Amino acid sequence: MGIIGRLLGGVVLLLILGGGGMFVLAKQAPSVANGLKPVTASTQAAQSFDTKVDALNAAAAEAKKTGKAQSVEVTFTQEELTSKANGAGSTLTDSGLAIADTQVHLAGGNIVATSSVTFQGFSLNVGVVATPIVVNGQTQIVIKEIQTGALPIPDAIKQQLNAQLGQVIDPKKLGLPIDVSNLTVVDGKLVVKGQAKP
Secondary structure, three states: OOHHHHHHHHHHHHHHHHHHHHHHHHHOOOHHHOOOOOOOOOHHHHHHHHHHHHHHHHHHHHHHHHOOOEEEEEEEEHHHHHHHHHOOOOEEOOOOOEEEEEEEEEEOOEEEEEEEEEEOOEEEEEEEEEEEEEEOOEEEEEEEEEEOOOOOOOHHHHHHHHHHHHHHOOHHHHOOOOEEEEEEEEOOEEEEEEEEOO
């Protein structure tokens, strides 16, 4: 084998190692996931979530029937939120962002969500740190940070991920029929307080 053959072999080896390195970097967990225990999704937890939303709907119906506002409080666990997030399987957004294997952690006043995300044919692990807030009786999730493990991504893609993830984790999709007065993350739970108005 001549010098050209060895050079071509070396180039092929570098390409293979480089591609493998990129794969390993893309699959590393974001640092926001460090120290978080896995949250187990289950059909039972998803049903528990639905039961709690049904109770809120019942309070809203009662408020309409009686003409009197009903105070409500509901607590969602990490397991319920994770199970509900994974209930539909992989989520595909309009821009081609596929989200799967979501884990929702509730700690330090924040929601920390980790997912496997496929974007434009490239798969990586993403961690999102967000804070729930209440504005005029409506819940909002403010994304504070997006991490992609050891692989940096350009700001333009990060902005698109931010916009798409904001839509995916929009609290309005929870279907809560109440005006929320307080939203708190405490000890692995999301506590929602509010009023079902007539």
